[in-house]
Amino acid sequence: MADITLKKIYVKVWRQNSAKEKGRFETYEVENISQGSSFLEMLDILNDKLIREGKDPIAFDHDCREGICGMCSLYINGRAHGPDRDITTCQLHMRKFNEGETITIEPWRAGAFPVIKDLIVDRTAFEKIQQAGGFVSVNTGGIPDGNAIPIGYDDAEEAMDAASCIGCGACVATCKNSSAMLFVAAKVSQLAKLPQGKVEAKRRARNMVTKMDELGFGGCTNTGACELECPKGISISHIARLNREYLVAKLAE
Amino acid sequence: MSKIENKIPQGPIAEKWSKHKATIKVVSPANKRKLDIIVVGTGLAGASAAASLSELGYNVKAFCYQDSPRRAHSIAAQGGINAAKNYQNDNDSVFRLFYDTVKGGDYRAREANVYRLAEVSPNIIDQCVAQGVPFAREYGGTLSNRSFGGVLVSRTFYARGQTGQQLLLGAYSALNRQIAVGSVKMYTRQEMLDVVIKDGKARGIITRDMVTGEVQRHGAHAVVVATGGYGNVFFLSTNAMGCNGSAAWQCYKKGAWFGNPCFVQIHPTCIPVHGDQQSKLTLMSESLRNDGRVWVPKKKEDAVKLQKGEIGPNDIPEEDRDFYLERRYPSYGNLVPRDVASRAAKERCDAGYGVNNTGLAVYLDFKYSIERLGKNVIEARYGNLFQMYEKITDVDPYKEPMQIYPAIHYSMGGLWVDYNLMTNIPGLYAIGEANFSDHGANRLGASALMQGLADGYFVLPYTIGDYLANEIMTPKVDVNAPEFIEAEKAVTGRLEQLFNVKGTEPVDHFHKKLGHIMWDYVGMSRNEAGLKKAIEEMKALKKEFWANVRVPGEMNNLNPELEKAGRVADAIEMGILMAQDALDRKESCGGHFREESVTEDGEAKRDDDNFTYVSCWEYQGEDKDPVLNKEDLVFENIELTQRSYK
Numbered sequence A: 001m002a003d004i005t006l007k008k009i010y011v012k013v014w015r016q017n018s019a020k021e022k023g024r025f026e027t028y029e030v031e032n033i034s035q036g037s038s039f040l041e042m043l044d045i046l047n048d049k050l051i052r053e054g055k056d057p058i059a060f061d062h063d064c065r066e067g068i069c070g071m072c073s074l075y076i077n078g079r080a081h082g083p084d085r086d087i088t089t090c091q092l093h094m095r096k097f098n099e100g101e102t103i104t105i106e107p108w109r110a111g112a113f114p115v116i117k118d119l120i121v122d123r124t125a126f127e128k129i130q131q132a133g134g135f136v137s138v139n140t141g142g143i144p145d146g147n148a149i150p151i152g153y154d155d156a157e158e159a160m161d162a163a164s165c166i167g168c169g170a171c172v173a174t175c176k177n178s179s180a181m182l183f184v185a186a187k188v189s190q191l192a193k194l195p196q197g198k199v200e201a202k203r204r205a206r207n208m209v210t211k212m213d214e215l216g217f218g219g220c221t222n223t224g225a226c227e228l229e230c231p232k233g234i235s236i237s238h239i240a241r242l243n244r245e246y247l248v249a250k251l252a253e
Numbered sequence B: 001m002s003k004i005e006n007k008i009p010q011g012p013i014a015e016k017w018s019k020h021k022a023t024i025k026v027v028s029p030a031n032k033r034k035l036d037i038i039v040v041g042t043g044l045a046g047a048s049a050a051a052s053l054s055e056l057g058y059n060v061k062a063f064c065y066q067d068s069p070r071r072a073h074s075i076a077a078q079g080g081i082n083a084a085k086n087y088q089n090d091n092d093s094v095f096r097l098f099y100d101t102v103k104g105g106d107y108r109a110r111e112a113n114v115y116r117l118a119e120v121s122p123n124i125i126d127q128c129v130a131q132g133v134p135f136a137r138e139y140g141g142t143l144s145n146r147s148f149g150g151v152l153v154s155r156t157f158y159a160r161g162q163t164g165q166q167l168l169l170g171a172y173s174a175l176n177r178q179i180a181v182g183s184v185k186m187y188t189r190q191e192m193l194d195v196v197i198k199d200g201k202a203r204g205i206i207t208r209d210m211v212t213g214e215v216q217r218h219g220a221h222a223v224v225v226a227t228g229g230y231g232n233v234f235f236l237s238t239n240a241m242g243c244n245g246s247a248a249w250q251c252y253k254k255g256a257w258f259g260n261p262c263f264v265q266i267h268p269t270c271i272p273v274h275g276d277q278q279s280k281l282t283l284m285s286e287s288l289r290n291d292g293r294v295w296v297p298k299k300k301e302d303a304v305k306l307q308k309g310e311i312g313p314n315d316i317p318e319e320d321r322d323f324y325l326e327r328r329y330p331s332y333g334n335l336v337p338r339d340v341a342s343r344a345a346k347e348r349c350d351a352g353y354g355v356n357n358t359g360l361a362v363y364l365d366f367k368y369s370i371e372r373l374g375k376n377v378i379e380a381r382y383g384n385l386f387q388m389y390e391k392i393t394d395v396d397p398y399k400e401p402m403q404i405y406p407a408i409h410y411s412m413g414g415l416w417v418d419y420n421l422m423t424n425i426p427g428l429y430a431i432g433e434a435n436f437s438d439h440g441a442n443r444l445g446a447s448a449l450m451q452g453l454a455d456g457y458f459v460l461p462y463t464i465g466d467y468l469a470n471e472i473m474t475p476k477v478d479v480n481a482p483e484f485i486e487a488e489k490a491v492t493g494r495l496e497q498l499f500n501v502k503g504t505e506p507v508d509h510f511h512k513k514l515g516h517i518m519w520d521y522v523g524m525s526r527n528e529a530g531l532k533k534a535i536e537e538m539k540a541l542k543k544e545f546w547a548n549v550r551v552p553g554e555m556n557n558l559n560p561e562l563e564k565a566g567r568v569a570d571a572i573e574m575g576i577l578m579a580q581d582a583l584d585r586k587e588s589c590g591g592h593f594r595e596e597s598v599t600e601d602g603e604a605k606r607d608d609d610n611f612t613y614v615s616c617w618e619y620q621g622e623d624k625d626p627v628l629n630k631e632d633l634v635f636e637n638i639e640l641t642q643r644s645y646k
Helices: A039-052 A124-131 A153-163 A170-174 A181-192 A201-214 A225-229 A237-251 B013-023 B044-056 B094-104 B111-131 B163-180 B246-253 B286-290 B300-308 B324-328 B338-350 B367-373 B375-393 B448-471 B482-500 B507-521 B528-548 B560-584
Strands: A005-015 A024-034 A074-076 A102-107 A115-117 B036-040 B059-063 B184-187 B190-198 B201-209 B215-219 B222-225 B264-270 B293-297 B362-365 B402-411 B428-430 B613-618 B627-632
Touching (some): A005 A039, A124 B163, A153 A181, A153 B163, A181 A237, B036 B044, B044 B163, B163 B184, B190 B215, B190 B246, B190 B482, B246 B428, B264 B338, B286 B375, B293 B300, B293 B324, B482 B560
Parallel strands (some): A005 A102, B036 B059, B059 B184, B222 B428
Antiparallel strands (some): A005 A024, B190 B201, B201 B215, B264 B402
């Protein structure tokens, strides 16, 4: 696992002190980065340098650093989560970059995700969509045995495919319409595949889609960009299921 | 010395919880509406508690430091959740889960708590299924199970390698439903910086809005701390970057006892450290030990060649591979508990048989199971973990064995709580990893998710009523009371103090230094001289921190360095307490290994005559040594024996 060291790279970053202030790009030099380091470790090193120089470090969201919490959200060289498939930014490693390269880093760009500071955006809109119906209405307790309702292997697997969404927002950031259809579809589809979720499927599809539209996300024009950049590889076939669920719900009105 | 009342009910173990529930007080629906509860942290324990308490009718305020409750680090748990369902007909039972957990914890957990945990475990699975958690299923539609370390039955439920994610999203969805109806008020990007005690009871917290920098006062009739563990004291761990023990530490400094701080779990299967630019470690699920075989070369010369990169693992012939876990522990083999597996890896590496360029790694090999089951079966079981491994290391684990090494993973220690999960401060509760209670000196795999959800769904919602029934006449807590004003002032003062040091070194510099001290002296292997040295070094580090830390940016803006600075200041103090506790406990038990207390064949040697107690540390003031209170552990149902997995 011996990795080579990049002697010098350039990082062009979006800097914006707050939601109210105007932003700008700034370029920094970073030296001696092991290609075995993660992209975020490279930013840690840059920040260490900036702090020592008396400058304000770059603010970026991150937490688990193992690709599951969905907190990290960088647009790198024009791609959500950077130049690799099926990963989040924190799983991106410096071996994807070359000596002397200039790497451009932007925050998620979408009207529904306003910038808070530098590369950090506000994804509260996603919370509101989930609160509109992304659940099964059961209280704690008084539940029948877990094996009381058999669920077919394939249904469980397909529900799991959809449920693996980490809510990072790459689908929105990469969509030219800033559509949240893949995000909404993942939850609607997961629960539509399970008997426990079927009971209130119509209400769920209607409420979540209505909320999504209300929050300013764009419509879906089937470009498939979301599927391509989704770190969990969630298929747009779930969008098709969402459309069916929504149609059924509207017809029932 | 303070008096310890653990409130364990009388009677036979199997009846304690039912009897307790029947005798504790209950709050009427009309009165629940008048009572406010603060829940800090929204991982499995916090989210499940906040949702369940709100469903009962209490007004809940929930807080998390992330931008969404869904991001709490429970999300990263991979392998599964235990429950005594006996779906596999392999003679599992509540008693067996209880027994395995007490034994796995090396007899340093409370019997009554563990029994209750095992007793409610089946309900957790039912609850999660009802929420739409897509657990793995058999073709007939029933729930599937896998095995985990330290047990001889198959009782672990799972959702691929993302069980924590799915369980957390289940609890998160329940929480969202309550947020939508307005009975949970959710505060994201908010960090708890102090707990407010009024008339001897917990009455609220002080927080900082991490976006605006505003310091806020929040009042309630009870405060629940569900803020996880303190593994990040070690700098490098499998915890998320933001995980911290500060909330628990603030409670400690306000008088809540800290239980067994030296008990931290070192997980045997993590991706090895790659270099000094590393920021955190990534876990490879314990479930991999179901199908992976752990080995190092038998010959030292082979190990040296591997370290130099002259040969690869596949060049080592079968007869020159030392499957040391299977050799040393024939009955449990690769599925020995975590503490045992970690120490065995360290033993081999220390003896010079480690691999990787550092010599600090062992192999976890899937060749044999791929031959036996086929690649597609292994891919279905662990596909996402294999992908994760390849992305990080650039090595394909289908073709070459994984390299793994132990890393800090979980804190068994935490705030001391009684049977009701209340700390010694009335009205202050601690649940999930934040408390000390159920795992003793070593946690078994797939038991953290179980405990977090047991506490949140099925224990706290009952036990908190017993306390709140006496609070129904207490009006809404006034956050303008002098205790709140004072606490806010102290918090603001400390933030200003951090800014005003204006030193030269960034926060991470101190955190890394702390991590080195902790790993070297308070890590996998501890001794008296090393612990004493660590305490002195950390005391010096504390002084250095407050003299030379540099916190950039502004107070009233988003400022990750300021957040980190406060946490690292606390972490240094926590490190000192962990070392003090490790120094006091002269025995080896579970994850706590004292070199002075070893059996003839190199296993951890407990000293039941002198150390069958929970250490409950009581804060005495800045830079003063804390007082140690001891809660004696009484074993009525399980006989204490030297733990053996041979």
